[in-house]
Amino acid sequence: MTGPRTLPAERFSEVAALWEQVFGDDPAYIAEFLRLMRREDRICSLEEGRVISALFSLKGSYRQPENNLDLRYIYAAATAPEYRGKGLMADLLDYAEDLAREEGADGMILVPQEEGLFRYYGRFGYQPAFYQENCLVARENTCHNIKIDVSALLPEELCRIRSSVQRNGGYVPFLEGRESLIIKGLELSGGGGLFLRQNDRCGYALWDRMDGILRIRELTFEDEQSGIDAVLSYAGAEQGLLTRPTFDRTGTPYGMVKTFTAAADEAFSSGGGYMNLMLD
Numbered sequence: 001m002t003g004p005r006t007l008p009a010e011r012f013s014e015v016a017a018l019w020e021q022v023f024g025d026d027p028a029y030i031a032e033f034l035r036l037m038r039r040e041d042r043i044c045s046l047e048e049g050r051v052i053s054a055l056f057s058l059k060g061s062y063r064q065p066e067n068n069l070d071l072r073y074i075y076a077a078a079t080a081p082e083y084r085g086k087g088l089m090a091d092l093l094d095y096a097e098d099l100a101r102e103e104g105a106d107g108m109i110l111v112p113q114e115e116g117l118f119r120y121y122g123r124f125g126y127q128p129a130f131y132q133e134n135c136l137v138a139r140e141n142t143c144h145n146i147k148i149d150v151s152a153l154l155p156e157e158l159c160r161i162r163s164s165v166q167r168n169g170g171y172v173p174f175l176e177g178r179e180s181l182i183i184k185g186l187e188l189s190g191g192g193g194l195f196l197r198q199n200d201r202c203g204y205a206l207w208d209r210m211d212g213i214l215r216i217r218e219l220t221f222e223d224e225q226s227g228i229d230a231v232l233s234y235a236g237a238e239q240g241l242l243t244r245p246t247f248d249r250t251g252t253p254y255g256m257v258k259t260f261t262a263a264a265d266e267a268f269s270s271g272g273g274y275m276n277l278m279l280d
Helices: 009-023 027-035 088-102 117-122 155-165 179-188 224-235 262-268
Strands: 042-047 051-063 068-079 107-110 127-138 149-152 192-198 201-210 213-220 239-246 252-259
Touching (some): 009 027, 009 042, 009 068, 027 179, 042 088, 068 262, 127 224, 155 179, 192 224, 224 239, 252 262
Parallel strands (some): 213 239
Antiparallel strands (some): 042 051, 107 252, 127 252, 149 192
């Protein structure tokens, strides 16, 4: 077995089989993700004739009104089932951290795939830093009554509006150039992105379906209930689940951080900021 290494660009496609085996994601989504890999992104891998364990270390940031932090987002960390329990992912996490520190990053963030993984990543120094709550919501009006124009959300609108509504607090922006991937992933889950406009107000909704339940994963509209009504009406649903971020360490832990610098320690000392939907 080879030691941890960075997979060269010409071999990116080799990790697709492992990804699909472990997560069951649509091959079209995986292919699009790999196509959008940027020069500063990394795939860290272990091999034994094939890629048997891998993770993506993607260049990201944490934006605040006064300064920005340079972060690495750990994504799609996977080990083939027959090789689990051998410490392979621990080796990859250490290797990815060494690379991030060498590149001057302030820290690393990730979103555990399931609740039990919070304890696992905690062993490597990651701490919960982003929280959210899921609320059952119902339709109160119709789109006709509230007069909201609903149309397909364009990637550039997603980026512009999200940056605008989060400008007064710390937040993790979508990874640059991957806004279209966010929307594509939602579409593959029976949802998508909606651009919402009411007179001079605008926002968006990102939604999907899981086990038959409509989920509003992110909603940026000043009148929240009107935005909820618009999404549910568009989707032909009477109720669904709405994800809201929380900022005072209440709610359910969602994302984790491992800080490397004093600036990152200070930024996350009060409970972190907004992360919510990334690439999950």
